[in-house]
Amino acid sequence: MSVTSDVVWSEQGTTPDAIEAALRELLVQRHAENGNFVPARVLNMIAFVDREWSGEIANRLRGVGRYHASRLLVLSYEPGRERLDARVMIASEGEPEPGELALLRETVVVEIGDRHLDDLLTIADPLVVTDLPTLLWSPHGHEGIVEVLLALSQAVLLDSVEEPLAREALDRACTLTEQAYVVDLAWLRSTPWRERLAAAFDPASLRPELREITAVAVRHHQASTAAALLLAGWLASRLDWQVGPLAADGDALAGSVHAGAQDVALRLEAAPELSVPGLESVTLETASGLRVGLRRGTGGLRANWRDHEGVEREWTIPGASRGEAGVLGEGIRQALLRDPTYVPALMAARGMLP
Amino acid sequence: MAAPTTEQDNPLTAGLERQPVAPTTLVIFGATGDLARRKLLPALYNLAHDGALPERFHMVGVSRKHKEDAEFRTECEDAIRRFSRRKPDEDVLAGLLANVKYVGGTFDDDAVYSKLSTLLDGCDEQAGEPLNRAFYLSTAPSFFPVIVGELGNSKLARHEGADVRVIIEKPFGTTLEEARELNRCVLAIFEEPQVFRIDHYLGKETVQNMLAFRFANGMFEPLWNRNYIDSVQITAAEELGIGSRADYYDSAGALRDLIQNHMLQLLCHVAMEPPVSFTAEEVRNEKVKVLQSIPQPTPADIPEMAVRAQYSAGHAGGEDVPGYLQEEGVPEGSITETYAALRLEVDNWRWAGVPFYLRTGKRLARKITEIAVTLKPVPHLAFSQDGSLGVQPNQLVLTLQPNEGVSLRLGAKIPGTRMIIRPVNMEFLYGTAFLSQSPEAYERLITDAMRGDATLFTRNDEVEAQWQICDPIVGTWARTPGPLPQYEAGSQGPEEAGGLLREGDRWRAI
Numbered sequence: 001m002s003v004t005s006d007v008v009w010s011e012q013g014t015t016p017d018a019i020e021a022a023l024r025e026l027l028v029q030r031h032a033e034n035g036n037f038v039p040a041r042v043l044n045m046i047a048f049v050d051r052e053w054s055g056e057i058a059n060r061l062r063g064v065g066r067y068h069a070s071r072l073l074v075l076s077y078e079p080g081r082e083r084l085d086a087r088v089m090i091a092s093e094g095e096p097e098p099g100e101l102a103l104l105r106e107t108v109v110v111e112i113g114d115r116h117l118d119d120l121l122t123i124a125d126p127l128v129v130t131d132l133p134t135l136l137w138s139p140h141g142h143e144g145i146v147e148v149l150l151a152l153s154q155a156v157l158l159d160s161v162e163e164p165l166a167r168e169a170l171d172r173a174c175t176l177t178e179q180a181y182v183v184d185l186a187w188l189r190s191t192p193w194r195e196r197l198a199a200a201f202d203p204a205s206l207r208p209e210l211r212e213i214t215a216v217a218v219r220h221h222q223a224s225t226a227a228a229l230l231l232a233g234w235l236a237s238r239l240d241w242q243v244g245p246l247a248a249d250g251d252a253l254a255g256s257v258h259a260g261a262q263d264v265a266l267r268l269e270a271a272p273e274l275s276v277p278g279l280e281s282v283t284l285e286t287a288s289g290l291r292v293g294l295r296r297g298t299g300g301l302r303a304n305w306r307d308h309e310g311v312e313r314e315w316t317i318p319g320a321s322r323g324e325a326g327v328l329g330e331g332i333r334q335a336l337l338r339d340p341t342y343v344p345a346l347m348a349a350r351g352m353l354p
Numbered sequence: 355m356a357a358p359t360t361e362q363d364n365p366l367t368a369g370l371e372r373q374p375v376a377p378t379t380l381v382i383f384g385a386t387g388d389l390a391r392r393k394l395l396p397a398l399y400n401l402a403h404d405g406a407l408p409e410r411f412h413m414v415g416v417s418r419k420h421k422e423d424a425e426f427r428t429e430c431e432d433a434i435r436r437f438s439r440r441k442p443d444e445d446v447l448a449g450l451l452a453n454v455k456y457v458g459g460t461f462d463d464d465a466v467y468s469k470l471s472t473l474l475d476g477c478d479e480q481a482g483e484p485l486n487r488a489f490y491l492s493t494a495p496s497f498f499p500v501i502v503g504e505l506g507n508s509k510l511a512r513h514e515g516a517d518v519r520v521i522i523e524k525p526f527g528t529t530l531e532e533a534r535e536l537n538r539c540v541l542a543i544f545e546e547p548q549v550f551r552i553d554h555y556l557g558k559e560t561v562q563n564m565l566a567f568r569f570a571n572g573m574f575e576p577l578w579n580r581n582y583i584d585s586v587q588i589t590a591a592e593e594l595g596i597g598s599r600a601d602y603y604d605s606a607g608a609l610r611d612l613i614q615n616h617m618l619q620l621l622c623h624v625a626m627e628p629p630v631s632f633t634a635e636e637v638r639n640e641k642v643k644v645l646q647s648i649p650q651p652t653p654a655d656i657p658e659m660a661v662r663a664q665y666s667a668g669h670a671g672g673e674d675v676p677g678y679l680q681e682e683g684v685p686e687g688s689i690t691e692t693y694a695a696l697r698l699e700v701d702n703w704r705w706a707g708v709p710f711y712l713r714t715g716k717r718l719a720r721k722i723t724e725i726a727v728t729l730k731p732v733p734h735l736a737f738s739q740d741g742s743l744g745v746q747p748n749q750l751v752l753t754l755q756p757n758e759g760v761s762l763r764l765g766a767k768i769p770g771t772r773m774i775i776r777p778v779n780m781e782f783l784y785g786t787a788f789l790s791q792s793p794e795a796y797e798r799l800i801t802d803a804m805r806g807d808a809t810l811f812t813r814n815d816e817v818e819a820q821w822q823i824c825d826p827i828v829g830t831w832a833r834t835p836g837p838l839p840q841y842e843a844g845s846q847g848p849e850e851a852g853g854l855l856r857e858g859d860r861w862r863a864i
Contacts, residue, residue, distance in 0.1 A: 041787060101757050192405050196409070200409065299445025300402075311482065320404075321443075
């Protein structure tokens with residue numbers, strides 16, 4: 001089933017009650033049309049967006065495919081707007097085959113203005129499904145609004161590389177972790193890197209090398225310093241390193257952290273050639289001469305390995321790029337999970353800010 | 355902060371959904387066969403796509419025909435493009451295929467294993483370390499002992515500094531004696547922890563969900579015994595006929611094809627005690643206890659507890675369809691059953707006296723796999739006679755396919771002025787509650803085998819215990835001349851199946 005079919009309701013000058021009634025009515029209609037239409041009940045997502053950029057956000061959300069939240073509430077904000085308008089869409093991916101079910105996903109777009117901000121909770125609350133977890137996303141900032149809507153949310157989605165300054169990004173993430181589970185897209189982009197570094201040291205014979213790391217170098221997109229700090233923070237928190245502020249060195253951050261028996265030299269450097277957010281390469285060296293390197297490659301990460309005798313090997317670890325839509329989809333999925341390693345990594349990353 | 359690093363712990367794996375898989379060379383025997391093309395190669399591609407293959411991964415195909423690596427790679431590519439659940443990423447596909455090699459020759463030819471050994475050593479040399487080796491036997495079962503023996507003779511069953519595993523497809527024997535002999539043969543070469551007997555049903559999310567359903571929800575466990583449960587029905591019905599599989603199917607039949615393995619596994623999941631932990635050994639210990647609690651049928655018991663039948667011509671999916679004996683490739687006068695139903699008892703403290711009805715068949719009314727647990731009726735009905743007519747015992751139905759879910763039949767009052775009860779269903783559908791798509795069973799099973807996690811694989815004593823239940827039936831049926839009872843294609847199955855039921859019980863509608 002790939003063709004999407006929608007039923008739509010819209011009203012100008014509407015109320016949350018009317019919108020909620022329309023949702024119920026559309027569900028009844030769809031079910032009457034075909035008893036095999038079933039509403040998904042997984043996750044609410046509230047997206048607070050600036051109306052002028054709402055098209056771009058809609059495109060990004062369309063790209064997440066099956067990771068679409070089961071109910072998406074878009075609060076589209078337009079300064080100066082007086083009237084509350086709304087559109088409700090209930091979509092399914094085609095008609096159900098006999099004996100099979102077709103899931104329904106609900107999207108509610110509410111157009112709001114300044115005068116609605118004070119009572120935003122009373123608009124949003126009736127429009128999320130009770131007892132489902134709710135993920136909050138405010139891609140255009142609006143920290144004050146986020147504070148308000150956190151009352152309805154258990155998880156908040158952010159992207160630490162979208163803040164212009166790494167310090168602001170990490171501070172903001174830290175503040176939010178005190179109130180909700182934070183899903184950070186900058187963290188999720190680094191998952192394949194973390195998986196492969198974990199795998200490199202997984203053989204029992206190599207695990208002691210983790211205590212012998214002497215140097216870590218990370219190259220990253222120019223605007224992704226926060227992502228590089230999070231990766232370094234992950235290593236530091238997992239390996240119990242005592243971190244301190246790094247120093248600016250041109251386009252790079254450099255310094256050392258204390259790792260028990262030895263210091264670890266850290267260098268986080270911008271890679272001007274990288275055109276997408278995230279990391280370009282990671283290299284770890286140990287006191288015994290082992291070097292483990294990963295860098296972006298075609299069809300997966302390219303591994304570079306130098307053993308204790310100095311013999312070098314290179315190979316590709318297959319893996320398809322998820323693209324930014326895939327990363328966003330993964331972010332939505334992660335709202336239902338819990339990664340206990342993010343907050344310690346974030347704290348360590350903050351400790352390394354110059 | 356993380357715990358200090360020890361040789362036992364890898365602190366970097368905490369929080370990762372995908373745990374590392376040790377570098378591995380996977381050798382597929384029967385690499386040009388149907389299973390490899392339809393399931394194994396697409397599963398490997400999807401693992402590669404998700405970045406879930408080991409750090410270093412090589413695949414070697416072994417099959418009878420001689421061909422060059424390049425030709426085999428092209429065949430792999432075609433199979434992946436045709437059967438993968440997602441459109442291949444060209445770069446990932448190329449990366450996967452770059453590490454694919456081929457060895458041609460018959461499975462009893464020493465030269466094949468000599469060449470294989472050289473290739474495997476080459477993979478190690480290229481990686482600079484001894485890679486784990488996994489031998490996947492995706493061949494006709496008659497080759498299993500041959501291949502295992504040759505692996506032993508060629509000293510490929512052990513590998514200094516790395517693990518060697520053997521993955522064996524079903525069927526694991528066609529009789530109890532064959533299963534025992536195969537176990538003897540395999541365990542003469544490999545240790546049991548090296549052996550991974552596949553029952554792909556166990557790799558399905560739905561089957562694993564049954565354990566979550568039972569052991570993560572306190573509300574069911576108090577009812578989950580003979581005091582509250584009246585009967586259990588397990589159904590695996592297919593709408594399709596045998597298609598082009600007459601050769602295999604006619605030598606197997608419904609009992610061997612589904613009941614001996616998959617359906618007995620489902621029964622185990624329903625009836626097993628909570629394991630101490632979800633480790634491979636603990637889970638399998640509990641399943642073996644269930645199987646050992648099922649009395650081995652005697653020839654005299656069999657007519658009372660087992661029914662077989664064949665489909666006759668009928669209608670399916672709006673089309674006229676032939677009967678089994680008219681299907682292409684089926685021998686004239688075949689007495690292979692396309693339908694089998696059993697009534698089993700689990701003679702232990704929890705289940706004594708509760709019948710477990712199992713049925714499976716081809717060309718039934720529709721495709722469905724489900725487990726229906728019927729609770730005992732309430733002891734007293736306070737409603738009027740009219741009002742009580744619609745009261746039925748509660749029934750909990752776990753559906754595995756096509757729509758994975760759980761439904762509970764309850765009695766509810768019909769709106770109106772009178773107290774009249776009718777059954778209603780409270781339904782939960784997995785598809786409505788999770789964002790993720792279930793991975794293919796083979797993706798999970800191949801990964802688990804490469805990681806050495808045998809939880810979802812069948813142990814030697816488990817296979818033998820399954821056969822101890824089915825072997826007397828297989829033997830008796832083989833000795834009993836036909837013709838078999840018939841059921842019309844597209845129907846609910848043979849009338850004779852009703853004879854298995856205890857008074858008052860009835861088969862659920864398919």
